[in-house]
Amino acid sequence: MSDAVSDASNSQIRRLADWDASRLRDLADDHGTPLYVLDRERVRQNYARLEAAFPDAEVLYAAKANALGDVLETVLEAGGGIECASAGELRRALAAGATGDQVHYTAVNPPAADLDIAVEAAAEQPRMTITAGAEDTIDRLAERGYDGRLCLRVNPGIGAGHHEKVRTGADAKFGVPAERAVETVLEAAERGFDVVGIHAHVGSGVSSDDLEAHREFVSRMGDLARNVNEALEPAATDSSTAESAVSKGLEFVDVGGGFGVPYRETDAPLDLEAVATATRDALGPLDARLTIEPGRYLVADAGVLLTRVNTVKPAPETTVVGVDAGMTTLLRPAMYGSYHPICNLASDVDDRSTLEQTVTGPICESADVFCTDRRLPESARGDLLAIGNAGAYGYEMASTYNSRPRPASVVFEADGSSRIARRRETLDDVVRLERSGEERQTQSAETAGSPEVRR
Ligand SMILES: Cc1ncc(COP(=O)(O)O)c(C=O)c1O
C-alpha cells in the first residue's frame, strides 16, 4: 500500500494497494471502525471511462450498488441518471436532485406501497419511466390511474454473472418471458400507456469470459426491439386509429448493467471496449437509444472498508484474526464466497513475516469469514486492515443482525477533504423501533388487570 497520495490514474485497475495508507489510517483514527470510505473522484473516473466506451448510450446508475446521496449526486453531476429498484431508492434519487427524465423505477415484484409512491412521483415528474416486469404490474399501475411512460422488463432466457445467485436473465422471477413481450407491449399501448422501452438484465459481475453470452443477449434484445417496433407501427400509420395511444416506436432498449470489476489481485479488468463494440454490433440497426445500467462498475473500487483487529488466536491449522467488521458489515464473502483483497495498514507491516490467516468477524455464524487461510503479514491486536472493492454492495447489504449497529461512511474528495456521509448507528438506533422495556411493563400490567385475562 502506498504511503504517497495515489496519482488517481484513470486506469481501469485500481488495486487496494493504490490507496493512500496514511490517509486511511487518519480516517480510522478520526471516525473509528468499522468504517466505509468512499473516494468520490474514483466514481467520476469510472463514470468517465464508461461514458467514453459507450458515447451514445444513456447511463443509468443502478442505485442498489451504493445509494449514498454523495454517490447519486456524483453520477447526476457527471450526466447520468438513476435506476431505482425500490421506493426508497426513488426517494433518494429525487432527493439527490434527479429529475423525472433521469429516473427509471424498476422494482421486481413491487409492493403496493412502492407503486403508490412511484405513481405519485411520476405525476410530479411526468418524464419518469416505470419499468414493469410482470403483466399484472401493468394492471396494478392502471388501477392507480397511471398510463405514463412504461418500459417492459423482459426475461431474455440468458443469465450470466459472478455467482448463480446473481444471474437474473434466465430466472423466471425477473421479467416477462421474451415470447410474450410483443403482445404485452401492444396491449399496454392499446390501454393508453406510453410504451417507451424494453429492458433486460442478465446478471451481475459479468466478465470478459461472458462476452459471447452478452453478444447473444444483446442480439435477442435488438431483434425483440425490431419486432416490437414493427408491431407498434401499423397503428401509428393507420389514420383510423390515429387517436390510439399507439403512436410511436421504442425510445430506448435497456440492456441492464452487470459490468464486472477485478476483485483478485490477479484478475484482469473487463475489456470495456470489447463489450461496447459487441453491444453495438449485436444490437443491429435500430432507431432507438441504447441504455445501460451499471452499478458495481462505477463504485466497487471507489470504496474500502476499514476494520480493526480485536483478537489474534493461534489455532491448529490457521491463525484466526478477529476483526470488528463482520458479515453484517460486508455480506458478500459469506453470501457468495466472494474474494475481497485485504491489506494490513500497520506502518511496520513490511518488517513482518507472512503467515496463513483466517480473518473473521464478531457474528455468531461460521459463515462470518472474510478470508480463509490467506497469506497475509502477521496480524497484531489493534492493527488496521483495509478490505478492498467494498464500494459496491457493501453498506447496501449491511444489517443489524446480532443487534450490531451498522458502520459509518466517510466520503473523501480529490482535494484531500473528507466528511462523514452517514453517521455510525448507535445501540439506541438498533432498538429504536421496538417497544421500550417501560412500555412493555406498562402494557403487561394493564393486560394482567383486564377481566378477560383474569378469567
Ligand atoms: C435491473 C438491474 N439493473 C442493473 C443492475 C446493476 O448490476 P451491476 O451492479 O452488476 O452493474 C442490477 C443488479 O444486478 C439489476 O438487477
Ligand SMILES: N[C@@H](CCCC[NH3+])C(=O)O
Ligand atoms: N449483491 C450482488 C449483486 C446483485 C445485484 C442485484 N441484482 C453482489 O454483491 O455481487
